[in-house]
Amino acid sequence: MTVTSANPEILSELDRPNSYIGKVVPRPNLERLMQGRGLYVSDMELPRMAHVVFLRSPHAHAKIVGIDATEARRLPGVIAVVDRPGACSGYYALGRRTLAFEGPQIGAAARDCD
Amino acid sequence: MTAPVPISLEVNGERVDAHVLPRLNLADFLREHLELTGTHVGCEHGVCGACTVRVNGDIIRSCLMLAVQAHGASVQTIEGLSDSGEVADLQAAFRDRNALQCGYCTPGMLMAAQDLLMQQAEPGREQIREHLSGNYCRCTGYQAVVDAVETTARRRAGRQT
Numbered sequence: 001m002t003v004t005s006a007n008p009e010i011l012s013e014l015d016r017p018n019s020y021i022g023k024v025v026p027r028p029n030l031e032r033l034m035q036g037r038g039l040y041v042s043d044m045e046l047p048r049m050a051h052v053v054f055l056r057s058p059h060a061h062a063k064i065v066g067i068d069a070t071e072a073r074r075l076p077g078v079i080a081v082v083d084r085p086g087a088c089s090g091y092y093a094l095g096r097r098t099l100a101f102e103g104p105q106i107g108a109a110a111r112d113c114d
Numbered sequence: 115m116t117a118p119v120p121i122s123l124e125v126n127g128e129r130v131d132a133h134v135l136p137r138l139n140l141a142d143f144l145r146e147h148l149e150l151t152g153t154h155v156g157c158e159h160g161v162c163g164a165c166t167v168r169v170n171g172d173i174i175r176s177c178l179m180l181a182v183q184a185h186g187a188s189v190q191t192i193e194g195l196s197d198s199g200e201v202a203d204l205q206a207a208f209r210d211r212n213a214l215q216c217g218y219c220t221p222g223m224l225m226a227a228q229d230l231l232m233q234q235a236e237p238g239r240e241q242i243r244e245h246l247s248g249n250y251c252r253c254t255g256y257q258a259v260v261d262a263v264e265t266t267a268r269r270r271a272g273r274q275t
Contacts, residue, residue, distance in 0.1 A: 030209045030214065036221040040154070040218065
């Protein structure tokens with residue numbers, strides 16, 4: 001579905017040295033972007049790709065006493081539930097016992113894309 | 115209400131039959147079921163305008179409409195408008211004025227701008243701004259977009275007379 005531009009082998013006036021100076025240079029990707037045919041990260045679908053849902057704290061200041069994820073694990077299609085401190089090192093808040101502000105990620109669940 | 119519901123609609127002139135979950139919104143239906151990814155999802159709550167599509171002639175936020183609500187409707191997306199050539203002059207004006215950078219908001223901008231130009235032959239800059247006020251751009255800015263829409267309006271009016 002991508003739109004290919006004119007043959008890149010053919011050199012234009014803009015390929016000469018310093019020819020860009022003072023010139024309007026056409027952007028080769030504009031056509032497909034304007035037609036809705038660009039490829040953004042959210043447009044990509046990879047093999048065995050999963051969706052992730054982050055659980056955020058509903059409290060502004062609280063201690064995590066425990067997270068009960070049994071119901072989440074029971075749902076069909078759920079691949080993993082990450083809720084233990086340090087289980088996901090990329091997220092500092094996941095390994096933190098005291099929450100200092102509302103909304104940090106305290107857990108994550110991955111699910112297949114149907 | 116968790117079982118898939120059969121729907122039948124027209125998308126870009128083609129008939130589409132599908133089974134969708136009742137909670138699926140139209141934007142996700144177009145993007146994930148039909149792979150029409152030109153309809154973008156930005157804020158997911160009707161503010162940014164990136165998901166603007168045309169349903170039965172009116173532009174709507176496809177993130178705020180359920181796919182099941184589009185049953186029996188005629189939907190047009192940026193891919194449809196591009197292929198039919200309906201917005202070819204508008205796209206050319208956007209290109210000439212460099213009215214986009216990343217292009218994420220552009221399909222929605224084009225849908226909204228075309229909607230205005232269909233309603234009004236020669237809108238003023240304030241009217242253009244007002245009509246595009248529900249479409250957010252986070253990189254290029256609006257000056258070039260308004261210029262491009264204004265130029266297109268003038269050219270279309272010139273061609274008619």
